[in-house]
Amino acid sequence: MAKHFARLDNAHPAGLGRRLGAMLYDSLLLLALWVALTTLHVLTSRLVLGVPAEQLGQGTLQVVSLRLLLVLGAFGFLAYFWMRAGMTLGMQAWRLRVQTPDGQAISLRQCLVRFVVGGLSWAALGLGHLWVVWDPQRRSWADLASGTSVMLLPGRRR
Template structure:
């Protein structure tokens, strides 16, 4: 069952600047995950399959499996974070949370839609995220297609 978040009345739609800030922080985390995946993939090819150093990277199957692992690794990072607490580490730093339109945690299916549409948004030179500047509710393409929204949380009381 989807948990309903608190602070719904105090949150407001996230603007482009905050979203980009959170994305930059998360890009460093995803890069670290990708480095780990590449090391494990290389270790598997060398140690388990016994390929020589010159053979690593030859053939489309090796490249395809690595690319697929990188995409799946990034998806698992985002989906796990979004479905658990609505925030990645980068989003926490910028006080951002992704939630359903009625203020609940998002599902794995919504996470998958957000993830796929996020790649499309980036592939169109960021137009999917720049859409926040033109949408009256400050929604990006991933928000619109997945039925979610990104909000800014108020500063915690001291």
């Protein structure tokens, strides 16, 4: 059963500035994750597989396996947080949550679509993310393709 989020009454679609702020914050976390994964890859190559130091990073298998590990690590990081609470750590800091239109947590398939289309949005010189500025409902290409929306949550009451 999908998790239904509370606090939907005062939530409204998030703008570009907050989305970019959350992306910047999360990119720093992803960078740290990638450093750890790269270290794990190097240690496994050297200690388990016995690859000589001068051959690290050479050859198709070395390059493809590291790239695949980094992409899967990024997807795992994002999907875990999106499915669990609807927000990554960067999204928490900016009070954003990704959800279905009826306030449900998103599925693994929706996470995958968001991840792929989000990457393509950057490949198109950021146009897919800038789309938020022109869309009346403030949706990016990833929102449109995955059937999700990024909502700005109300601030905490004191």
